[in-house]
Amino acid sequence: MRHWLARQRYLVDFTLAALLRRKGRNLMLLFIYTLVIFILASVTFFGSALRHEARTVLKGAPEVTVQNLVMGRHAMAPPEWVEKLKKVRGARRVEGRLWGYFYDKANGANYTVMVPSQYDRRNALQDGETIIGAGIARVRDVRRIGHLFLLSPKGKLMKLKVKRILPETSELVSADLVLMSRGDFLRFFDLPQNGGYTDIAMQVRNRNEVTKIVEKISKMLPTARVITRDDVLRTYENVFSWREGVVLAMLSAALVAFAIFAFDKASGLSAEERREIGILKAVGWETSDILAMKLWEGGLVSLFAFIFGVAAAYAHVFLFDAGVLAPVLKGWSVLYPQFSLTPQVDRLQLATLAFVTVIPFTAATLVPIWKAAITDPDVVMR
Amino acid sequence: MRKSTAAMIVLAGGLVLLLLEVVHGVWRNGADAPARGERAELVRALGLSDLALFTEARYTRHPTQADLFTPFQDAPLSLEHFPTGSLIAPPRDFGPSGRFATEQEK
Numbered sequence: 078m079r080h081w082l083a084r085q086r087y088l089v090d091f092t093l094a095a096l097l098r099r100k101g102r103n104l105m106l107l108f109i110y111t112l113v114i115f116i117l118a119s120v121t122f123f124g125s126a127l128r129h130e131a132r133t134v135l136k137g138a139p140e141v142t143v144q145n146l147v148m149g150r151h152a153m154a155p156p157e158w159v160e161k162l163k164k165v166r167g168a169r170r171v172e173g174r175l176w177g178y179f180y181d182k183a184n185g186a187n188y189t190v191m192v193p194s195q196y197d198r199r200n201a202l203q204d205g206e207t208i209i210g211a212g213i214a215r216v217r218d219v220r221r222i223g224h225l226f227l228l229s230p231k232g233k234l235m236k237l238k239v240k241r242i243l244p245e246t247s248e249l250v251s252a253d254l255v256l257m258s259r260g261d262f263l264r265f266f267d268l269p270q271n272g273g274y275t276d277i278a279m280q281v282r283n284r285n286e287v288t289k290i291v292e293k294i295s296k297m298l299p300t301a302r303v304i305t306r307d308d309v310l311r312t313y314e315n316v317f318s319w320r321e322g323v324v325l326a327m328l329s330a331a332l333v334a335f336a337i338f339a340f341d342k343a344s345g346l347s348a349e350e351r352r353e354i355g356i357l358k359a360v361g362w363e364t365s366d367i368l369a370m371k372l373w374e375g376g377l378v379s380l381f382a383f384i385f386g387v388a389a390a391y392a393h394v395f396l397f398d399a400g401v402l403a404p405v406l407k408g409w410s411v412l413y414p415q416f417s418l419t420p421q422v423d424r425l426q427l428a429t430l431a432f433v434t435v436i437p438f439t440a441a442t443l444v445p446i447w448k449a450a451i452t453d454p455d456v457v458m459r
Numbered sequence: 460m461r462k463s464t465a466a467m468i469v470l471a472g473g474l475v476l477l478l479l480e481v482v483h484g485v486w487r488n489g490a491d492a493p494a495r496g497e498r499a500e501l502v503r504a505l506g507l508s509d510l511a512l513f514t515e516a517r518y519t520r521h522p523t524q525a526d527l528f529t530p531f532q533d534a535p536l537s538l539e540h541f542p543t544g545s546l547i548a549p550p551r552d553f554g555p556s557g558r559f560a561t562e563q564e565k
Protein backbone atom coordinates (compact mmCIF):
# COMPACT_ATOMS: atom_id res chain seq x y z
CA MET A 78 0.00 0.00 0.00
CA ARG A 79 2.80 2.34 0.99
CA HIS A 80 4.63 1.54 -2.19
CA TRP A 81 1.49 2.20 -4.21
CA LEU A 82 0.96 5.57 -2.50
CA ALA A 83 4.58 6.62 -3.08
CA ARG A 84 4.25 5.65 -6.72
CA GLN A 85 1.07 7.72 -7.11
CA ARG A 86 2.80 10.72 -5.50
CA TYR A 87 5.65 10.50 -7.99
CA LEU A 88 3.12 10.29 -10.79
CA VAL A 89 1.33 13.41 -9.46
CA ASP A 90 4.68 15.22 -9.21
CA PHE A 91 5.48 14.32 -12.78
CA THR A 92 1.97 15.27 -14.03
CA LEU A 93 2.11 18.66 -12.33
CA ALA A 94 5.56 19.35 -13.74
CA ALA A 95 4.25 18.45 -17.22
CA LEU A 96 1.23 20.70 -16.76
CA LEU A 97 3.42 23.59 -15.60
CA ARG A 98 5.58 23.28 -18.70
CA ARG A 99 2.54 24.51 -20.69
CA LYS A 100 1.46 26.93 -18.01
CA GLY A 101 -0.51 29.49 -20.05
CA ARG A 102 -2.62 27.00 -21.92
CA ASN A 103 -3.39 24.85 -18.90
CA LEU A 104 -4.22 27.77 -16.63
CA MET A 105 -6.61 29.09 -19.27
CA LEU A 106 -8.29 25.70 -19.46
CA LEU A 107 -8.56 25.54 -15.69
CA PHE A 108 -10.06 29.02 -15.55
CA ILE A 109 -12.69 28.30 -18.21
CA TYR A 110 -13.49 24.92 -16.66
CA THR A 111 -13.96 26.51 -13.21
CA LEU A 112 -16.06 29.30 -14.74
CA VAL A 113 -18.40 26.85 -16.48
CA ILE A 114 -18.88 24.90 -13.26
CA PHE A 115 -19.37 28.16 -11.37
CA ILE A 116 -22.17 29.27 -13.72
CA LEU A 117 -23.87 25.88 -13.77
CA ALA A 118 -23.61 25.48 -9.99
CA SER A 119 -24.84 29.04 -9.41
CA VAL A 120 -27.96 28.40 -11.47
CA THR A 121 -28.49 25.06 -9.74
CA PHE A 122 -28.12 26.57 -6.26
CA PHE A 123 -30.27 29.55 -7.10
CA GLY A 124 -33.00 27.42 -8.63
CA SER A 125 -33.13 24.88 -5.83
CA ALA A 126 -33.16 27.58 -3.12
CA LEU A 127 -35.93 29.42 -4.94
CA ARG A 128 -37.95 26.25 -5.42
CA HIS A 129 -37.53 25.36 -1.76
CA GLU A 130 -38.61 28.85 -0.77
CA ALA A 131 -41.71 28.60 -2.99
CA ARG A 132 -42.54 25.16 -1.58
CA THR A 133 -42.35 26.25 2.05
CA VAL A 134 -43.86 29.71 1.72
CA LEU A 135 -46.66 28.97 -0.75
CA LYS A 136 -47.97 26.13 1.38
CA GLY A 137 -50.37 28.72 2.76
CA ALA A 138 -51.78 29.70 -0.67
CA PRO A 139 -55.55 29.21 -1.05
CA GLU A 140 -56.38 25.55 -1.52
CA VAL A 141 -58.71 26.29 -4.42
CA THR A 142 -59.00 29.49 -6.46
CA VAL A 143 -61.88 29.94 -8.87
CA GLN A 144 -61.62 32.38 -11.78
CA ASN A 145 -64.19 33.32 -14.37
CA LEU A 146 -63.20 33.08 -18.03
CA VAL A 147 -65.07 34.94 -20.76
CA MET A 148 -63.95 34.40 -24.35
CA GLY A 149 -60.78 32.83 -23.05
CA ARG A 150 -59.91 35.89 -20.98
CA HIS A 151 -60.03 36.33 -17.28
CA ALA A 152 -63.17 38.24 -16.19
CA MET A 153 -64.75 39.27 -12.89
CA ALA A 154 -66.46 36.38 -11.11
CA PRO A 155 -70.16 37.16 -10.49
CA PRO A 156 -71.06 37.67 -6.79
CA GLU A 157 -73.63 34.83 -6.89
CA TRP A 158 -70.80 32.36 -7.51
CA VAL A 159 -69.71 32.81 -3.90
CA GLU A 160 -73.12 31.63 -2.66
CA LYS A 161 -73.08 28.72 -5.11
CA LEU A 162 -69.61 27.67 -4.03
CA LYS A 163 -70.53 27.83 -0.35
CA LYS A 164 -73.05 25.08 -1.05
CA VAL A 165 -70.41 22.69 -2.37
CA ARG A 166 -70.03 19.90 0.18
CA GLY A 167 -66.60 20.01 1.80
CA ALA A 168 -66.04 23.72 1.14
CA ARG A 169 -64.92 25.86 4.05
CA ARG A 170 -64.49 29.62 4.06
CA VAL A 171 -65.40 30.72 0.55
CA GLU A 172 -64.39 34.31 -0.07
CA GLY A 173 -64.60 36.61 -3.06
CA ARG A 174 -61.34 38.53 -3.48
CA LEU A 175 -60.59 41.86 -5.05
CA TRP A 176 -57.15 42.42 -6.48
CA GLY A 177 -55.66 43.79 -9.65
CA TYR A 178 -52.68 45.40 -11.26
CA PHE A 179 -51.76 49.02 -11.46
CA TYR A 180 -49.12 50.54 -13.69
CA ASP A 181 -47.57 53.50 -11.92
CA LYS A 182 -46.68 56.08 -14.57
CA ALA A 183 -44.56 57.95 -12.02
CA ASN A 184 -41.84 55.30 -12.10
CA GLY A 185 -42.94 52.71 -14.66
CA ALA A 186 -43.44 49.98 -12.06
CA ASN A 187 -46.35 47.56 -11.79
CA TYR A 188 -48.06 47.14 -8.44
CA THR A 189 -50.39 44.43 -7.24
CA VAL A 190 -53.30 46.20 -5.56
CA MET A 191 -55.25 44.06 -3.16
CA VAL A 192 -58.06 44.19 -0.60
CA PRO A 193 -57.07 42.18 2.49
CA SER A 194 -59.34 39.33 3.49
CA GLN A 195 -62.15 40.21 5.89
CA TYR A 196 -60.86 37.46 8.19
CA ASP A 197 -57.42 39.07 8.33
CA ARG A 198 -57.56 41.29 11.43
CA ARG A 199 -53.86 42.18 11.34
CA ASN A 200 -54.03 43.81 7.92
CA ALA A 201 -57.51 45.31 8.30
CA LEU A 202 -57.71 48.80 6.80
CA GLN A 203 -59.98 51.84 7.02
CA ASP A 204 -60.72 53.98 3.98
CA GLY A 205 -57.75 56.24 3.25
CA GLU A 206 -55.20 53.83 4.70
CA THR A 207 -52.78 51.51 3.02
CA ILE A 208 -50.20 48.86 3.83
CA ILE A 209 -47.45 48.56 1.23
CA GLY A 210 -44.60 46.25 0.35
CA ALA A 211 -41.04 47.30 1.11
CA GLY A 212 -40.22 47.45 -2.63
CA ILE A 213 -42.78 50.21 -3.19
CA ALA A 214 -41.61 52.06 -0.09
CA ARG A 215 -38.15 52.07 -1.64
CA VAL A 216 -39.05 53.27 -5.14
CA ARG A 217 -41.58 55.87 -3.95
CA ASP A 218 -39.67 57.22 -0.96
CA VAL A 219 -42.68 56.59 1.24
CA ARG A 220 -40.78 56.30 4.52
CA ARG A 221 -40.04 60.02 4.45
CA ILE A 222 -43.44 61.27 3.23
CA GLY A 223 -45.66 58.85 5.14
CA HIS A 224 -48.26 58.89 2.37
CA LEU A 225 -48.68 57.10 -0.94
CA PHE A 226 -50.05 59.13 -3.82
CA LEU A 227 -51.52 57.16 -6.70
CA LEU A 228 -53.00 58.46 -9.91
CA SER A 229 -55.99 56.20 -10.61
CA PRO A 230 -56.52 54.81 -14.13
CA LYS A 231 -59.26 57.45 -14.53
CA GLY A 232 -56.79 60.19 -13.63
CA LYS A 233 -57.97 60.96 -10.09
CA LEU A 234 -55.30 61.41 -7.45
CA MET A 235 -55.67 59.19 -4.41
CA LYS A 236 -53.84 59.97 -1.18
CA LEU A 237 -53.37 57.05 1.17
CA LYS A 238 -51.85 57.18 4.61
CA VAL A 239 -49.24 54.46 4.97
CA LYS A 240 -50.32 52.51 8.04
CA ARG A 241 -47.52 50.02 7.84
CA ILE A 242 -44.76 48.85 5.53
CA LEU A 243 -44.54 45.08 5.20
CA PRO A 244 -41.24 43.74 6.55
CA GLU A 245 -38.25 43.64 4.21
CA THR A 246 -37.75 39.98 5.00
CA SER A 247 -41.04 39.25 3.21
CA GLU A 248 -40.16 41.14 0.01
CA LEU A 249 -39.97 37.93 -1.97
CA VAL A 250 -43.77 37.64 -1.73
CA SER A 251 -44.81 41.21 -1.05
CA ALA A 252 -42.43 43.71 -2.69
CA ASP A 253 -45.08 45.16 -5.02
CA LEU A 254 -48.18 44.87 -2.82
CA VAL A 255 -50.49 47.80 -2.14
CA LEU A 256 -53.23 46.84 0.29
CA MET A 257 -56.26 49.11 0.51
CA SER A 258 -59.80 48.96 1.84
CA ARG A 259 -62.63 47.61 -0.32
CA GLY A 260 -64.15 51.09 -0.66
CA ASP A 261 -60.86 52.61 -1.81
CA PHE A 262 -60.26 49.74 -4.23
CA LEU A 263 -63.66 50.17 -5.90
CA ARG A 264 -63.18 53.93 -6.08
CA PHE A 265 -59.64 53.64 -7.39
CA PHE A 266 -60.51 51.29 -10.25
CA ASP A 267 -63.98 52.82 -10.72
CA LEU A 268 -65.77 49.51 -10.18
CA PRO A 269 -69.48 49.09 -9.35
CA GLN A 270 -70.46 47.99 -5.81
CA ASN A 271 -71.69 44.56 -6.85
CA GLY A 272 -69.54 44.08 -9.90
CA GLY A 273 -68.17 40.79 -8.64
CA TYR A 274 -64.72 39.61 -7.61
CA THR A 275 -61.34 39.15 -9.25
CA ASP A 276 -61.43 35.55 -8.10
CA ILE A 277 -62.84 33.39 -5.35
CA ALA A 278 -60.61 31.69 -2.78
CA MET A 279 -61.77 28.59 -1.03
CA GLN A 280 -60.52 26.40 1.77
CA VAL A 281 -61.39 22.74 1.80
CA ARG A 282 -62.26 20.65 4.86
CA ASN A 283 -60.48 17.51 3.77
CA ARG A 284 -57.43 17.88 1.52
CA ASN A 285 -58.06 14.48 -0.04
CA GLU A 286 -61.31 15.80 -1.48
CA VAL A 287 -59.77 18.62 -3.51
CA THR A 288 -59.96 16.73 -6.82
CA LYS A 289 -63.60 15.82 -6.21
CA ILE A 290 -64.45 19.41 -5.31
CA VAL A 291 -62.69 20.74 -8.41
CA GLU A 292 -64.76 18.31 -10.47
CA LYS A 293 -67.97 19.52 -8.81
CA ILE A 294 -67.08 23.18 -9.41
CA SER A 295 -66.23 22.54 -13.07
CA LYS A 296 -69.65 20.91 -13.55
CA MET A 297 -71.53 23.58 -11.62
CA LEU A 298 -69.73 26.55 -13.21
CA PRO A 299 -68.63 25.51 -16.70
CA THR A 300 -66.91 28.83 -17.50
CA ALA A 301 -64.85 28.71 -14.32
CA ARG A 302 -61.16 27.93 -14.22
CA VAL A 303 -60.11 26.23 -11.03
CA ILE A 304 -56.56 26.45 -9.72
CA THR A 305 -55.54 24.25 -6.82
CA ARG A 306 -52.68 24.76 -4.40
CA ASP A 307 -50.92 21.81 -5.99
CA ASP A 308 -51.06 23.63 -9.35
CA VAL A 309 -49.46 26.64 -7.67
CA LEU A 310 -46.69 24.56 -6.14
CA ARG A 311 -46.09 22.68 -9.40
CA THR A 312 -45.63 25.94 -11.31
CA TYR A 313 -42.68 26.84 -9.14
CA GLU A 314 -41.12 23.41 -9.52
CA ASN A 315 -40.09 24.58 -12.98
CA VAL A 316 -38.72 27.97 -12.06
CA PHE A 317 -35.15 28.71 -12.95
CA SER A 318 -34.12 25.26 -13.96
CA TRP A 319 -30.76 25.19 -15.71
CA ARG A 320 -32.13 22.81 -18.29
CA GLU A 321 -34.67 25.34 -19.48
CA GLY A 322 -35.17 28.59 -21.24
CA VAL A 323 -32.93 31.60 -21.14
CA VAL A 324 -30.54 30.00 -18.69
CA LEU A 325 -29.81 27.15 -21.02
CA ALA A 326 -29.49 29.52 -23.98
CA MET A 327 -27.07 31.63 -21.96
CA LEU A 328 -25.09 28.61 -20.90
CA SER A 329 -25.07 26.70 -24.15
CA ALA A 330 -22.58 29.10 -25.75
CA ALA A 331 -20.25 28.77 -22.77
CA LEU A 332 -20.71 25.00 -22.70
CA VAL A 333 -20.01 24.59 -26.41
CA ALA A 334 -16.92 26.79 -26.12
CA PHE A 335 -15.71 24.73 -23.18
CA ALA A 336 -16.44 21.46 -24.96
CA ILE A 337 -14.40 22.57 -27.99
CA PHE A 338 -11.58 23.82 -25.81
CA ALA A 339 -11.50 20.70 -23.64
CA PHE A 340 -11.78 18.41 -26.65
CA ASP A 341 -8.95 20.20 -28.36
CA LYS A 342 -6.85 20.09 -25.23
CA ALA A 343 -7.70 16.55 -24.31
CA SER A 344 -7.94 14.71 -27.58
CA GLY A 345 -5.77 16.57 -30.03
CA LEU A 346 -2.37 15.52 -28.79
CA SER A 347 0.34 17.93 -29.78
CA ALA A 348 3.47 16.60 -31.43
CA GLU A 349 5.36 17.54 -28.30
CA GLU A 350 3.06 15.47 -26.08
CA ARG A 351 3.28 12.57 -28.48
CA ARG A 352 7.06 12.75 -28.35
CA GLU A 353 6.95 12.90 -24.57
CA ILE A 354 4.92 9.70 -24.46
CA GLY A 355 7.34 8.05 -26.85
CA ILE A 356 10.31 9.00 -24.67
CA LEU A 357 8.58 7.80 -21.51
CA LYS A 358 7.89 4.47 -23.14
CA ALA A 359 11.41 4.26 -24.45
CA VAL A 360 12.85 4.82 -20.98
CA GLY A 361 10.74 2.01 -19.64
CA TRP A 362 7.34 3.39 -18.65
CA GLU A 363 4.49 0.91 -18.96
CA THR A 364 1.30 1.84 -20.86
CA SER A 365 -0.51 1.62 -17.52
CA ASP A 366 1.89 4.18 -15.99
CA ILE A 367 1.21 6.64 -18.79
CA LEU A 368 -2.53 6.10 -18.45
CA ALA A 369 -2.31 6.59 -14.67
CA MET A 370 -0.37 9.81 -15.18
CA LYS A 371 -2.95 11.17 -17.60
CA LEU A 372 -5.78 10.03 -15.31
CA TRP A 373 -4.17 12.11 -12.59
CA GLU A 374 -3.94 15.03 -14.97
CA GLY A 375 -7.63 14.93 -15.92
CA GLY A 376 -8.66 14.12 -12.36
CA LEU A 377 -6.66 16.91 -10.75
CA VAL A 378 -7.82 19.55 -13.22
CA SER A 379 -11.45 18.40 -12.91
CA LEU A 380 -11.35 18.13 -9.13
CA PHE A 381 -9.77 21.53 -8.76
CA ALA A 382 -12.28 23.16 -11.14
CA PHE A 383 -15.21 21.39 -9.48
CA ILE A 384 -14.30 22.16 -5.87
CA PHE A 385 -13.46 25.81 -6.47
CA GLY A 386 -16.28 26.34 -9.00
CA VAL A 387 -18.87 24.99 -6.55
CA ALA A 388 -17.39 26.88 -3.58
CA ALA A 389 -17.43 30.15 -5.56
CA ALA A 390 -20.99 29.48 -6.76
CA TYR A 391 -22.17 28.95 -3.19
CA ALA A 392 -20.55 32.21 -2.08
CA HIS A 393 -22.01 34.02 -5.10
CA VAL A 394 -25.59 32.85 -4.51
CA PHE A 395 -25.83 32.72 -0.74
CA LEU A 396 -23.29 35.29 0.44
CA PHE A 397 -23.47 37.85 -2.37
CA ASP A 398 -27.17 37.40 -3.27
CA ALA A 399 -26.55 36.10 -6.79
CA GLY A 400 -25.26 39.38 -8.24
CA VAL A 401 -24.41 37.82 -11.60
CA LEU A 402 -27.81 36.19 -12.09
CA ALA A 403 -29.86 39.13 -10.82
CA PRO A 404 -29.97 41.02 -14.16
CA VAL A 405 -31.43 37.92 -15.83
CA LEU A 406 -34.02 37.59 -13.09
CA LYS A 407 -34.93 41.24 -13.08
CA GLY A 408 -35.99 41.02 -16.71
CA TRP A 409 -37.76 44.21 -17.63
CA SER A 410 -39.31 44.93 -14.26
CA VAL A 411 -38.69 48.19 -12.45
CA LEU A 412 -39.69 46.87 -9.07
CA TYR A 413 -37.49 44.06 -8.00
CA PRO A 414 -37.54 42.41 -4.58
CA GLN A 415 -34.37 42.45 -2.52
CA PHE A 416 -33.97 39.10 -0.90
CA SER A 417 -31.39 36.70 0.44
CA LEU A 418 -32.00 33.07 -0.25
CA THR A 419 -31.66 30.45 2.45
CA PRO A 420 -29.07 27.90 1.33
CA GLN A 421 -30.61 24.78 -0.13
CA VAL A 422 -28.46 22.43 -2.13
CA ASP A 423 -30.01 19.82 -4.33
CA ARG A 424 -27.53 16.97 -3.88
CA LEU A 425 -28.79 15.05 -6.90
CA GLN A 426 -28.32 18.06 -9.18
CA LEU A 427 -24.85 18.61 -7.78
CA ALA A 428 -23.97 14.97 -8.40
CA THR A 429 -25.35 15.30 -11.95
CA LEU A 430 -23.21 18.37 -12.45
CA ALA A 431 -20.14 16.48 -11.30
CA PHE A 432 -21.04 13.60 -13.57
CA VAL A 433 -21.58 15.69 -16.71
CA THR A 434 -18.41 17.74 -16.28
CA VAL A 435 -15.73 15.71 -14.51
CA ILE A 436 -16.24 12.29 -16.11
CA PRO A 437 -16.40 13.38 -19.80
CA PHE A 438 -13.32 15.55 -19.35
CA THR A 439 -11.29 12.81 -17.69
CA ALA A 440 -12.45 10.28 -20.26
CA ALA A 441 -11.61 12.64 -23.12
CA THR A 442 -8.07 12.94 -21.78
CA LEU A 443 -7.59 9.19 -21.58
CA VAL A 444 -8.66 7.89 -24.98
CA PRO A 445 -6.07 9.67 -27.21
CA ILE A 446 -3.32 9.00 -24.69
CA TRP A 447 -4.19 5.33 -24.64
CA LYS A 448 -4.03 5.31 -28.44
CA ALA A 449 -0.61 6.95 -28.41
CA ALA A 450 0.64 4.84 -25.53
CA ILE A 451 -0.04 1.50 -27.21
CA THR A 452 1.83 2.54 -30.34
CA ASP A 453 5.47 1.65 -30.74
CA PRO A 454 7.73 4.39 -29.21
CA ASP A 455 9.79 4.54 -32.32
CA VAL A 456 6.73 5.38 -34.47
CA VAL A 457 5.43 7.92 -31.92
CA MET A 458 8.74 9.76 -31.62
CA ARG A 459 9.39 9.96 -35.35
CA MET B 460 8.00 21.31 -1.09
CA ARG B 461 7.04 18.60 -3.51
CA LYS B 462 4.51 19.61 -6.15
CA SER B 463 2.13 16.81 -5.15
CA THR B 464 2.11 18.07 -1.54
CA ALA B 465 1.32 21.61 -2.67
CA ALA B 466 -1.51 20.35 -4.91
CA MET B 467 -2.98 18.27 -2.10
CA ILE B 468 -2.81 21.26 0.27
CA VAL B 469 -4.69 23.43 -2.25
CA LEU B 470 -7.32 20.75 -2.79
CA ALA B 471 -7.67 20.17 0.95
CA GLY B 472 -8.10 23.94 1.34
CA GLY B 473 -10.91 23.81 -1.20
CA LEU B 474 -12.57 20.94 0.66
CA VAL B 475 -12.33 22.87 3.94
CA LEU B 476 -13.95 25.82 2.18
CA LEU B 477 -16.80 23.57 1.04
CA LEU B 478 -17.17 22.21 4.56
CA LEU B 479 -17.35 25.74 5.96
CA GLU B 480 -20.06 26.51 3.43
CA VAL B 481 -22.03 23.46 4.57
CA VAL B 482 -21.77 24.73 8.16
CA HIS B 483 -22.85 28.18 6.97
CA GLY B 484 -25.84 26.61 5.19
CA VAL B 485 -26.97 24.79 8.33
CA TRP B 486 -26.58 27.94 10.40
CA ARG B 487 -28.44 30.12 7.89
CA ASN B 488 -31.31 27.65 7.69
CA GLY B 489 -31.78 27.99 11.44
CA ALA B 490 -31.31 31.75 11.47
CA ASP B 491 -33.72 32.33 8.56
CA ALA B 492 -36.51 30.20 10.03
CA PRO B 493 -38.36 33.10 11.77
CA ALA B 494 -38.32 35.27 8.61
CA ARG B 495 -39.55 32.33 6.54
CA GLY B 496 -42.33 31.76 9.06
CA GLU B 497 -43.28 35.42 8.74
CA ARG B 498 -43.44 35.12 4.96
CA ALA B 499 -45.55 31.98 5.18
CA GLU B 500 -47.90 33.75 7.60
CA LEU B 501 -48.27 36.71 5.23
CA VAL B 502 -49.05 34.33 2.36
CA ARG B 503 -51.68 32.59 4.48
CA ALA B 504 -53.24 35.84 5.74
CA LEU B 505 -53.46 37.53 2.34
CA GLY B 506 -54.05 34.38 0.31
CA LEU B 507 -51.05 35.09 -1.93
CA SER B 508 -50.31 32.60 -4.67
CA ASP B 509 -47.01 33.72 -6.18
CA LEU B 510 -43.52 35.02 -5.53
CA ALA B 511 -43.05 38.70 -6.42
CA LEU B 512 -40.01 37.89 -8.55
CA PHE B 513 -41.07 39.19 -11.94
CA THR B 514 -43.30 42.24 -11.80
CA GLU B 515 -43.12 43.34 -15.43
CA ALA B 516 -46.34 41.72 -16.69
CA ARG B 517 -49.40 40.20 -15.09
CA TYR B 518 -48.65 36.70 -16.29
CA THR B 519 -45.10 36.85 -14.97
CA ARG B 520 -46.14 38.39 -11.65
CA HIS B 521 -48.73 35.67 -11.09
CA PRO B 522 -47.76 32.77 -13.35
CA THR B 523 -50.00 30.42 -11.41
CA GLN B 524 -53.06 32.55 -12.06
CA ALA B 525 -52.46 33.14 -15.77
CA ASP B 526 -53.68 30.70 -18.36
CA LEU B 527 -51.30 29.38 -20.94
CA PHE B 528 -52.23 31.76 -23.74
CA THR B 529 -52.19 34.93 -21.65
CA PRO B 530 -48.69 35.89 -22.84
CA PHE B 531 -49.92 35.89 -26.43
CA GLN B 532 -53.25 37.65 -26.08
CA ASP B 533 -52.20 41.28 -26.01
CA ALA B 534 -52.58 41.45 -29.77
CA PRO B 535 -53.38 38.91 -32.47
CA LEU B 536 -50.23 37.07 -33.53
CA SER B 537 -48.21 38.85 -30.85
CA LEU B 538 -45.27 36.95 -29.49
CA GLU B 539 -44.35 36.87 -25.88
CA HIS B 540 -41.83 39.61 -25.38
CA PHE B 541 -40.86 39.43 -21.73
CA PRO B 542 -37.66 37.50 -21.07
CA THR B 543 -39.11 36.09 -17.86
CA GLY B 544 -41.41 33.81 -19.83
CA SER B 545 -38.48 31.55 -20.51
CA LEU B 546 -37.49 31.29 -16.86
CA ILE B 547 -40.73 29.70 -15.79
CA ALA B 548 -42.08 26.93 -17.94
CA PRO B 549 -45.75 26.14 -17.36
CA PRO B 550 -46.24 22.75 -15.71
CA ARG B 551 -47.45 20.10 -18.13
CA ASP B 552 -50.64 19.35 -16.23
CA PHE B 553 -51.52 22.90 -15.35
CA GLY B 554 -55.12 23.11 -14.17
CA PRO B 555 -58.10 21.40 -15.77
CA SER B 556 -58.83 24.27 -18.16
CA GLY B 557 -55.33 25.63 -18.48
CA ARG B 558 -54.70 23.74 -21.71
CA PHE B 559 -56.49 21.70 -24.31
CA ALA B 560 -57.18 18.11 -23.33
CA THR B 561 -55.55 15.49 -25.51
CA GLU B 562 -57.60 12.96 -27.44
CA GLN B 563 -56.94 10.23 -24.88
CA GLU B 564 -58.05 12.39 -21.98
CA LYS B 565 -61.36 13.20 -23.69
